[in-house]
Amino acid sequence: MPHDPLSISPGFYPGVPLSAATFALALCIALTGCSTIVRPPADVADPVEVVLLDHGRHTSLALPAEDAGMIRYAYGDWQWYALNQTGAIEAMGALLVPSSAALGRQWLGEDATPANVATSFRVPATEAHWRITVERHKVAHLRNELEQIFTDHQASMVYNPAYGLTFVPHPDSYSYLHGSNHVVADWLQRLGCTITGSRGSSSWQVEQPASAH
16 A cells, blocks of 8 residues: 655654543533444345454444455544644544544555454554454445545545554544544445444444344
């Protein structure tokens, strides 16, 4: 995967001052308050596994690459996530005001598999849900659509080593009501999963269909 020459210096993660983090936590509790439940489809003709990666406050999704290995995709605020501007003002702005969004991508290598993908990147996952089986053609369609965004915005590509992700602008605005958890839930729904509960929550549960047990 190509990296643009523009590279952002690594910063402290998560990098939110206590006052900002406290406010954000209160807002999260008020607006969400429950888990997001993912139910993969029961009947899959051409199965392939995707991995939901829970990083604590945000999530990302790893999809099988076209040939071998996996690619991780993430969504977030452009200033915060792509440019590493993680001060209190940026934190409040990212939560309260719709802003420019970023789509992140990381090639995890040909040896990456659903079972080992959680150890393949810089920012750790508190939990990796890798028993999410979906149709291969739906994964290909979503992956191609995300890759087209990178193709369309090559001139604006930024690599942030703090997260190990290459970013381009995403066409949809970022806000607390349309953050990484919402977008990843939408991606999973497009892959055939049923999503219930709070899409804004960073607490995830995967419930396997009866035929998958």
